[in-house]
Amino acid sequence: MITKKNLPLIVFSDDLSSWFGGAIKAHTKGNYNHVMIQHKIDKFATQNPGGYKEVPISMYKDNDHRLKYVYIDMPKADKKKILRDIDEDLKEGWFSRGYDYIGILGQFLGKFIPPLKYINNPWKSFCSEKVTSYYKDYLDLPDKLSPSGLNKFLKESDKAIVYARYTPED
Secondary structure (H helix, E strand, O other): OOOHHHHOEEEEEEEEHHEEEHHHHHHHOOOOOEEEEEEOOOEEEEEOOEEEEEEEHHHHOOOEEEEEEEEEEOOOHHHHHHHHHHHHHHHOOOOOOOOOOOOOOOHHHHHOHHHHHOOOOOOOOOOOHHHHHHHHHHHHOOOOOOOHHHHHHHHHOOOEEEEEEEOOOO
C-alpha cells in the first residue's frame, strides 16, 4: 500500500494502446514510454505533450497502462525538498511548463543525421528529463535519459527499490 511517507515515487508507464508510446519504446529500445512522479496519494506530476501538470492516478489505472513504482531511499528532508520543488513547478505559468516539441524533431532527424539528435529546446523538457531534474543530485544521473534509460539506470542503483507494479490484469 502506498502511503504519504513513501512519496515521492518514480512511476514508469507503458501505454499499451498508444502508437506514439509504441514509437518511444521502439526508439529507446525499452519497456516503458513514459515516466512521472507520484507526489500525492491520488496524483501524478507528469510532463507530457500537454505540458507539466498534475493528473489523477485513475487516468493510468485502466486497461491501457502497465505501471512500475520505484522508491528512492533518501533522507526525509530530501524527499520533502523534491515534493516542494514539484509543487512550485506545477504553479509555473503554462509557457514554463511546456513540452520539448523541438526535441521530438531532433530525435526524428537524428535517426538520419546522428548529430541532429541533440536539437532541443533548452527551456523545455521531456518526461524523463523532468523526473531526472528532481533526482539528479541524489542519484548522480546523466542529463539526458529516456524513460527506458532511466529505468535501466535505476535497476543498477542501490538506492532504488521497485515498490509496486500495476498491470491491467490486477
